[in-house]
Amino acid sequence: MNNELLAVFEYMERERKLDRETLAELVESSLQVAGRKSIGRVRDLRVEINRKTLEIKAFASIQVVDFVRNRAEEISVGEAQAKYPGKNYQLGDLIEIEVTPRNFGRIAAQTAKQAIIQKLRMAEKDKVFAAYKDHVGAIVTGTIRRFDRSDVIVDLGDAEGLMPSKERVPSEEYQMGDRIRFLLLNLDAQAQGTQLTLSRANPDFIKKLFELEVSEIADGTVEIKGIAREAGFRTKIAVHSNDEKVDPVGACVGLRGQRVKNIVRELSGEKVDIVKWSTDVKTFVTNSLAPAKLLRLEIEEAENTVRVIVEAEQLSLAIGKKGQNARLTAKLTGWKVDIQKDENDITFEERITRATDQLAAVEGIGRDHAAKLVGAGFLTLEGILAADIQDLVDVEGFDADIAEQVRAAAEAAFERENGKAAE
Numbered sequence: 001m002n003n004e005l006l007a008v009f010e011y012m013e014r015e016r017k018l019d020r021e022t023l024a025e026l027v028e029s030s031l032q033v034a035g036r037k038s039i040g041r042v043r044d045l046r047v048e049i050n051r052k053t054l055e056i057k058a059f060a061s062i063q064v065v066d067f068v069r070n071r072a073e074e075i076s077v078g079e080a081q082a083k084y085p086g087k088n089y090q091l092g093d094l095i096e097i098e099v100t101p102r103n104f105g106r107i108a109a110q111t112a113k114q115a116i117i118q119k120l121r122m123a124e125k126d127k128v129f130a131a132y133k134d135h136v137g138a139i140v141t142g143t144i145r146r147f148d149r150s151d152v153i154v155d156l157g158d159a160e161g162l163m164p165s166k167e168r169v170p171s172e173e174y175q176m177g178d179r180i181r182f183l184l185l186n187l188d189a190q191a192q193g194t195q196l197t198l199s200r201a202n203p204d205f206i207k208k209l210f211e212l213e214v215s216e217i218a219d220g221t222v223e224i225k226g227i228a229r230e231a232g233f234r235t236k237i238a239v240h241s242n243d244e245k246v247d248p249v250g251a252c253v254g255l256r257g258q259r260v261k262n263i264v265r266e267l268s269g270e271k272v273d274i275v276k277w278s279t280d281v282k283t284f285v286t287n288s289l290a291p292a293k294l295l296r297l298e299i300e301e302a303e304n305t306v307r308v309i310v311e312a313e314q315l316s317l318a319i320g321k322k323g324q325n326a327r328l329t330a331k332l333t334g335w336k337v338d339i340q341k342d343e344n345d346i347t348f349e350e351r352i353t354r355a356t357d358q359l360a361a362v363e364g365i366g367r368d369h370a371a372k373l374v375g376a377g378f379l380t381l382e383g384i385l386a387a388d389i390q391d392l393v394d395v396e397g398f399d400a401d402i403a404e405q406v407r408a409a410a411e412a413a414f415e416r417e418n419g420k421a422a423e
Contacts, residue, residue, distance in 0.1 A: 004106065005054050012116055023116065024049045030115035031056070031104075042099060043073045058100040064093040128159045129187065132196060136187050139208045140198070144178045154182065154198055167199035171232030172268050181266065183208060201231035206272070209263050210237065216251040223248075225277040228331035232270055234320075236288060236328045238277040249274050273328075281306060281335060288329040292318035295342055305336040315341050355379040364409025372397050373406070381417075384410040 005027075012018045031047040042060035049056050065074045080089040089095070142154035142161055150165035152174055163182060174180075182198035183205040199205060207224055216222040221243050229235040239248040252274045253260050264272055278284040282297045285306050292314050298307040310318045318339050319326050330337045352374055359370035362381070376395040378384050384392070384406065392403035 005056070008113055008116070009054065016120065018116075020051060024051055024054075026115055026119055027111065030111050031058075044094070044096075045099075046096075056100065056104050057098055058104060059096050060099045061094045061096050064089045064091055064095065066091060128196070131158060132184065132187055135184050137204065137208070138184055139181050139205075139212060140184050141179065141181050142198070144174050144176050144180070146176065147174075152198075156196065159196055161196040161198040163198040163200065167197070167201050169200050169232040169268070169270075171270075172200065181209075201229075203227040203229040203235070206235050206237060206263070206267075209266060210252060213259050213262055214252050214254070216241075216246060216248075221246055222251050226332050228328040230324060230328065232268070234271045234273070234324055234328060235267075236273045236275055236332045238275045238284070238288070238332055240277040249276050275332065281333065284333050285329060285335065285337065288332055289318050289325065289337075289339075292325070294318070303336065304334075305338055306333075308337060308339045309342050310339060312341050315339065351379075362409055362413045364412070365406055369398075369402065369406055381410045381414045385414060 009020060009023050012023055013020060028047045028049055032045055043063065044061040046059045047056065048059065062073055062075045064077055064080050066077065068074045068076050068079075075083070075095065077089055077091065080093075080095060084095060140156055140161070142156040144152060145155040145160070146153045150168070152163040152168065154161040154163060161182065161184070167185065168174075180200075182200055183202050184196060185199040185202060185204075186195075186197040188195040188197065204227075206227055206229060210224065211217050214222065217224060217239075221241065223240050223242060224237060225240050226238040227235065237252075239252055241248040241251070251259075260272055260274065264270060273288075273290075275284075275287045275290070278287065281299060285297060285308065286294055289308065292310060294314075295309045295311060297309070299305075300307065308318065317325075320328075326337050326339050356367070356370050356374045358380075359365050359373055359378075360367040362370075365373070372395055373384065378387065378392075378395070389400075389403055389407060392398060392406060393400055395403070398406075
């Protein structure tokens with residue numbers, strides 16, 4: 001009896017609950033590959049394991065030929081009759097003979113371990129794939145197990161998941177043993193062991209949390225039309241109701257704000273703005289920029305831009321911290337958002353600075369002349385062209401030549417502007 005192989009079988013039968021027939025078939029197929037190294041080149045190698053004694057035998061076929069060229073695979077008619085009497089062998093017949101090498105028992109034990117481990121890995125991989133293939137894009141719960149540099153390894157109970165550093169939320173700190181929720185982002189069956197990629201930074205994580213928390217979204221009454229997110233800081237989500245009796249924003253906020261509070265708690269305090277979606281761009285942008293109060297909006301379809309005009313005191317609120325509110329609104333609506341302060345709501349100093357900048361940009365005037373013109377009350381090209389030439393000569397630091405130069409520059413710039421407007 002092959003005691004070494006028996007020990008391997010008994011362990012696998014006891015610990016892994018694998019039956020002997022399965023183990024024997026697995027080792028037989030593996031030994032057919034490994035056996036060629038110790039047996040050499042033979043025809044039709046076959047390995048057989050006795051299910052009771054675990055005795056191993058290897059068999060190969062030799063062909064009956066008239067002239068032997070390869071003794072490992074061929075035998076002459078006369079030799080076949082002498083070695084294997086009892087049958088009238090003809091040319092081309094195949095005879096199965098035993099070719100078991102002396103050290104085959106030791107090779108079998110080593111091969112069995114490797115083959116069984118590989119088989120178990122493949123079975124585990126198939127099991128994980130089958131369990132999770134229908135859950136990609138869904139929420140899963142796991143425990144932080146360890147860290148691999150900046151990646152996080154998560155125990156999902158029956159499998160391990162990986163949250164790469166790019167899928168982490170920058171503001172979140174994770175500790176080993178923390179039990180939290182993730183989005184199953186991807187399932188890679190080609191990786192070494194089925195790799196489950198997890199995320200907490202992906203915008204779809206927010207979407208799935210709302211589907212779990214808001215019954216009206218789960219049943220299709222309320223629809224999520226878009227999500228814009230800067231993970232860890234702020235998210236804007238646009239919602240629409242398919243039932244005019246149901247307020248989509250109110251449904252997502254919940255009684256006393258409980259529904260959205262639960263989601264914010266799961267997101268470690270990330271701010272969530274729930275916006276009512278609209279087919280009208282102006283209405284959609286207005287809703288998205290709330291609570292900022294807007295004076296007016298101008299649509300420039302050719303540039304896919306919405307120009308938003310606000311009072312000075314509303315400017316910082318509309319733009320948001322580091323431009324976040326405007327940036328997320330642009331992502332959510334799909335339009336470029338240009339937020340400007342109302343030109344009528346600027347200080348005298350700002351008017352002077354703006355007029356100087358505009359005149360200084362005119363070719364032939366320059367900043368030095370522009371400052372002197374503004375100081376003398378000439379704030380626009382129209383003002384310069386409407387003045388007498390003597391009025392320009394009277395500007396401090398000007399003479400007749402400078403006055404003519406400035407007038408010519410203003411006329412050229414005015415014609416260019418009018419020409420563009422006419423086009």
